[in-house]
Amino acid sequence: MALTNLQVRDLETVLHPYTNQATIRDTGTLVLERAKGIYVYDVDGKPYIEGMAGLWCTALGYGNEELAETAYEQMKKLSFTHLFGGKSHDPAIELAEKLKEKAPVPISKVFFVCSGSEANDSQIKMVWYMNNALGRPQKKKIISRLRAYHGVTIASASLTGLPANHTDFDLPISGILHTSCPHYYRFGLEGETEEEFASRCAQDLEDMILREGPDTVAAFIAEPVMGAGGVIVPPKGYFEKIMAVCRRYDVYMIADEVICGFGRLGEWFGSSVLGYKPDAISVAKALTSAYMPVGAVMIPEEMYQATIIESKKTGTFGHGFTYSGHPVGAAVALKTLEIYERDRIIEKAAAKAPQFQAHLQALADHPLVGEARGVGLVGALEMVAHKPTKKAFEAKAGLGAYATAIAQEEGLIIRNLGDSLAICPPLIITPEEIDDLFDRVARTLDRTLDKAKAEGLL
Ligand code: PMP
Numbered sequence: 001m002a003l004t005n006l007q008v009r010d011l012e013t014v015l016h017p018y019t020n021q022a023t024i025r026d027t028g029t030l031v032l033e034r035a036k037g038i039y040v041y042d043v044d045g046k047p048y049i050e051g052m053a054g055l056w057c058t059a060l061g062y063g064n065e066e067l068a069e070t071a072y073e074q075m076k077k078l079s080f081t082h083l084f085g086g087k088s089h090d091p092a093i094e095l096a097e098k099l100k101e102k103a104p105v106p107i108s109k110v111f112f113v114c115s116g117s118e119a120n121d122s123q124i125k126m127v128w129y130m131n132n133a134l135g136r137p138q139k140k141k142i143i144s145r146l147r148a149y150h151g152v153t154i155a156s157a158s159l160t161g162l163p164a165n166h167t168d169f170d171l172p173i174s175g176i177l178h179t180s181c182p183h184y185y186r187f188g189l190e191g192e193t194e195e196e197f198a199s200r201c202a203q204d205l206e207d208m209i210l211r212e213g214p215d216t217v218a219a220f221i222a223e224p225v226m227g228a229g230g231v232i233v234p235p236k237g238y239f240e241k242i243m244a245v246c247r248r249y250d251v252y253m254i255a256d257e258v259i260c261g262f263g264r265l266g267e268w269f270g271s272s273v274l275g276y277k278p279d280a281i282s283v284a285k286a287l288t289s290a291y292m293p294v295g296a297v298m299i300p301e302e303m304y305q306a307t308i309i310e311s312k313k314t315g316t317f318g319h320g321f322t323y324s325g326h327p328v329g330a331a332v333a334l335k336t337l338e339i340y341e342r343d344r345i346i347e348k349a350a351a352k353a354p355q356f357q358a359h360l361q362a363l364a365d366h367p368l369v370g371e372a373r374g375v376g377l378v379g380a381l382e383m384v385a386h387k388p389t390k391k392a393f394e395a396k397a398g399l400g401a402y403a404t405a406i407a408q409e410e411g412l413i414i415r416n417l418g419d420s421l422a423i424c425p426p427l428i429i430t431p432e433e434i435d436d437l438f439d440r441v442a443r444t445l446d447r448t449l450d451k452a453k454a455e456g457l458l
Contacts, residue, residue: 004031027405036061037063048413049413049425050062052424055285058289058426059285061428067332067336071332073331082324083320083324091325091334099337103281105279107300111299112329113295113324114323119258119295120256120282121154122297123219123254127142129307129319130303133307133313134306138215141217142176143176145161145222147162148178148221154173161178181229182235183230183232185370201235206245206249209249209251222256223256223258224257228417230418231373231378231420239274261285264376269281281298289336291332292333294326353375357374359435366381370383371384377424377429382421383400392419399452400417407441410443421441423441
């Protein structure tokens with residue numbers, strides 16, 4: 001199909017993030033114009049169910065007047081001031097208070113950022129800073145996991161455990177290591193129970209810590225449910241075993257709640273759902289339902305005390321962004337949290353989860369689907385070439401990307417993570433809309449199956 005004028009101008013000017021720069025020249029981009037509720041509309045007025053909540057973030061959907069008005073009012077009142085060197089403002093103070101109140105573990109202070117990457121980058125710097133302050137400068141290595149996604153800045157991309165974020169970027173940087181991915185369907189051994197698999201993952205972590213030397217390992221970071229790595233739900237008991245290892249070797253634990261935070265898994269924080277009790281937490285995305293780019297690093301008292309110790313020695317704590325705690329972002333975040341509480345958004349999302357997960361599990365019977373997995377209002381369908389052996393399609397067949405394009409024709413935006421189709425709608429989706437969404441997913445799978453058969457891929 002010929003590209004429209006807007007698509008041509010787009011390709012001539014915009015370098016698209018996280019995009020196959022070669023294929024996009026043929027397919028062009030989907031140019032969106034407006035949105036309301038769970039629907040986004042392209043420039044021709046065609047509606048799509050936003051089945052990915054943008055990038056796992058638009059929890060309250062689109063066109064929320066209250067959030068728009070909050071931003072407008074704050075821009076008029078105090079459009080900007082910063083938090084550097086002794087300045088502050090009411091929205092940041094109130095937001096920090098609210099986050100502390102909601103946190104699933106004791107939190108002492110909140111450091112504001114503008115994205116998930118900045119949050120995780122800051123986590124690394126905070127850990128290094130703390131261990132310098134505490135007089136153990138050799139304890140600096142950070143352990144992440146294969147298939148994790150923690151962002152794309154140099155340090156957070158190093159935490160990420162996906163080849164696309166490392167290859168050609170000369171990453172990961174030294175001192176960042178990746179332990180095993182807790183995906184039982186893919187990495188569980190023949191005859192191994194989920195529990196045994198969880199124990200093996202914990203053993204892998206312990207072996208890595210011992211190999212590196214516990215005195216050199218500072219922290220472990222994990223998403224409660226891995227998002228961009230394929231919506232990977234860890235086996236039962238996984239975090240309990242992992243936490244025991246971390247505690248044994250005095251390894252600080254960080255939860256990356258950038259996707260799971262604020263109701264995605266059915267509770268305020270995904271860690272609570274998975275039984276993970278971290279020391280520090282990163283949040284972003286649904287913190288503002290993506291109405292403003294805001295993230296936060298939530299730290300415990302011990303780490304805060306370290307900043308005081310170190311400041312006494314060296315002066316200024318030399319970390320902070322111009323827009324750390326931007327007043328408009330903070331006001332919008334605060335209003336978002338108020339709406340979650342007032343409208344019981346998270347309880348209602350939890351109540352819709354059984355319907356969502358039942359739809360997902362029903363599709364496990366589809367001839368293309370090897371595994372259907374999820375928690376709360378997030379899930380994925382992993383397409384395989386041969387169900388009994390779990391044989392994957394060759395990457396060059398591009399079946400995941402094909403399915404995403406078909407979904408788009410069906411008026412549904414989903415995202416393929418390899419051949420896993422991720423589904424993560426706004427939390428405000430209604431039960432009727434959930435049925436509609438999954439009808440479109442089913443039609444997408446049927447049409448993708450037709451293609452796989454026609455091309456002899458099965
Ligand atoms: N952590 C997780 C778990 C994420 O899913 C993401 C983004 N998808 C990030 C960190 C990075 O966030 P950002 O893109 O806002 O930098």
